[in-house]
Amino acid sequence: MKVSGAAVCAADAVMLWYSHVNRYNPGNSRNPVWRSVLHDCGRAVCMRLTHALEKNSMEYVISVLLSGISVGGQYALIAIGYTLVYGILRLINFAHGDVFMVAGLMGIYFTAVMPITLSIPLVILVTVALGFTIERVAYKPLRDAPRMSVMISAIGVSYLLQNSATYITGGQPMTYPTIPFLASTIKVFGTHTKWVVILTPLLVLLLVFLLTQLIDRTKIGMAMRAVSKDFETSRLMGIKINSVISMTFIIGSALAAVGSVLFFTNYPAITPMAGAMPGLKAFVAAVFGGIGSIPGAVIGAFLIGICETIIKGLPSSWDVSVFSDAFTFALLIVILILKPQGLFGEAATDKV
Amino acid sequence: MAGYICLLLLIVTILENLSMFIPGMPQVLQPTSPLFTVLKKGAVYSLVAVSMNLLNGFTGLFSLGQAGFMLLGAYTYAILTVPAKMKDQVYYLFGGSLLKTSLVDIFGAVFGTEGVGRAIAMVLGVVLAIVLAGCVAAFFAYLIGLPVLRLKSDYLAIATLGFAEIIRAIFQWQRLGPITNGANMIKGFPTFTSFNITDSSGQVLFRLSTFVPFLVSSICILLIILLINSSYGRAFKSIRDDEIASEAMGISLSKHKMLAFVISSFFSGMGGALFAMYVANAQAKAFTSVMTYEILLIVVVGGIGSISGSVIATFLYVACSEWWLRFLDSEMVLSSGFKVPLLRNGFRMVVFSVVIMVIVLFFSRGIMGDRELRLPGISARPVRPKSADKGKAAANAAAQTVTEEKSSDEQEG
Secondary structure (H helix, E strand, C coil), rough: CHHHHHHHHHHHHHHHHHHHHHCCCCCCCCHHHHHHHHHHHHHHHHHEEEEEEECCCCCHHHHHHHHHHHHHCCCCCCCCHHHHHHHHCCCCCCCCHHHHHHHHHHHHHHHHHHHHHHHHHHHHHHHHHHHHHHHHHHHHHCCCCCCCHHHHHHHHHHHHHHHHHHHHHHCCCCEEECCCHHEEEEECCEEEEEEHHHHHHHHHHHHHHHHHHHHCCCCHHHHHHHHHHHHHHHHHHCCCCHHHHHHHHHHHHHHHHHHHHHHHCCCEEECCCCCCCHHHHHHHHHHHHHHHHHHHHHHHHHHHHHHHHHHHHHHHHHCCHHHHHHHHHHHHHHHHCCCCCCCCCCCCCCCC | HHHHHHHHHHHHHHHHHHHHCCCCCCHHCCCCCHHHHHHHHHHHHHHHHHHHHHHHHCCCCCCHHHHHHHHHHHHHHHHHHHHHHHHHHHHHHCCCCCCCCCCHHHHHHHCCHHHHHHHHHHHHHHHHHHHHHHHHHHHHHHHHHHHHCCCCCCHHHHHHHHHHHHHHHCCCCCHHHHHHHHCCCCCCCCCCCHHHCCCCCCCCEECCCCHHHHHHHHHHHHHHHHHHHHHHHHHHHHHCCCCHHHHHCCCHHHHHHHHHHHHHHHHHHHHHHHHHHHCCCCCCCCCCHHHHHHHHHEEEHHHCHHHHHHHHHHHHHHHHHHHHHHHHCCCCCCCCECCCCCCCHHHHHHHHHHHHHHHHHCCCCCCCCCCCCCCCCCCCCCCCCCCCCCHHHHHHHHHHHHHHHHHHHHHHC
16 A cells, blocks of 8 residues: 555655754754664654554544544543643642543433433533532632642542542443434545544634633633733732632633533443543643643644554554553653643743 | 560551450451451551652652552562462463562472471562562662653652553553563462461461561661651751752752652552552552552641651551441441431542541641651650651551440440
């Protein structure tokens, strides 16, 4: 198949571009031996990958990529919540992934008693209320405490939400209801897929557009930017810190609720631990894109979603699908070492 | 301090063997009683909690990699001690293990496989395996520490958490099956009950299964206390209080952070080995981030920066979750016919997490804050010792008093 040649060419092109960049920026990589070794490794991996691809059909590749994009979009919706909160409070909101899981559970319980058209808005509303309450009860009292205490409080909330979910569901995996439109199948590029897979990236782009408009054009958006720039000064300037922080939690929770509807339509079972891993991955996406930056978080999330699905889709004889979660964290560590501020983040300066 | 430890070990041994020599002891002192589960698990967890406190509370490095290092320790111990004749059975999916022998078998070849020789071989093999478990965890901590210790507070937390997840994935990889048994559990290695002294027919003569974890963790905790009271310990605390000032005082930040990280991981690895002995198996999927969170919450409840606090909190936590609050998980109907609402499976953990949230929010200093428990005979020393064995003694005493309460409760019920 043509793909093999194309992928090897792509590896060569990337290395060419990389060496080109480094010629003008010699500080990045001083060791040409290291670079050529990297190139050879990259080439070898590409050859193996394409070898594996040749055995599969183009349709398979497309379906893997499509589902990667959709998983990425769902991570993006969670990642925005992380990046907004971190940008303003400098807090890794460990409970955010569990809020996402609780939203999924509410989706199950609400659709059991009312029509879907009513239950989805209600899920979003109640999730927003949950996020708002968590902030008021667990984070607000610790506003002046050391950062570590707030993070511990977040871990405590996450523990509480998981245990409550275990209590309410009885620890059994719950089946997510099929939403008529989203779960129906459609044929794209010769592969059958669900509507949700196609719809997710579009919806994400729309929501991100609206959110950037909110942040760039409105008064509350301006306040959010000010607070993330300098907490103390904006407080002195008369910005109502608490309402700004509540707003970020409201936006984050609403997006997480939307994300949960999309995510769990694809993954039929919800367990109390279902939120932890997507939550951590979304956080990694936020770090990857540069914490505090919304486009960064979205791009990072898409990248992680696609890579993860590719790893899961590799031939089963390689036995690498167990690394689909580990890959995300390896990426995190590489990013933290090479470019701690992320793709679009601003370099933080510590004043002594 | 050594005196208190000896006293504690003596009490544990007597408690454990009371039912053996005096017939008609109450249920709570029988070997199957939850008291001994609590004591064993508490001893294991207190070592891990103290090692986490060394890092988070005394050096100010917020690390969430504890479960990963415990996993390394547990697997090292398990791989090194599964007896040669058990290997084919344990690794049946992979046609036997890559490692054909075990430490116990190696020592057995020297000291003999019968009677006292067998006992010596087992003790030596197990002790060496536990220490090696710590060493493997420490080695990996060194490798991991090189890149991640440059990171600041919450980035460090998330990077170490990520490393724990990566390690977990590697140990579940089927390709490593001949060593790690893939995603299946390793079992069949010596556990705490292997230390009970038996006669030739397998009848238990003298129980040591609670004594062993207490011995290992009190020695380790004692070593940590000595470290904290040394000049290194003071350097750790100064780094926690102010990095820039301590650097100005000539303390090498990278060296001391690395030292604290490696030592803490060493003891976590040993704790992991003890944990494998306690649950009698090693399986990667047990060591999730939830385990780290649990240990972190124990440390917070005990007081960040207090060794005795960590130990007391561990025993309280374990006793509540394994014993005292168990009744919350089953339905209860009072004698008047009133069915107590809410009680059903899982309610215990909800109550538990609410209590923890209350402590985190309103009593953020925990049980002990950064103070230590003082007992007569120790506070008079010139070097202010901060002791954990006192904490353990207190926890043990508490456990004993509760033993009495429990027995009276049972009479009422």
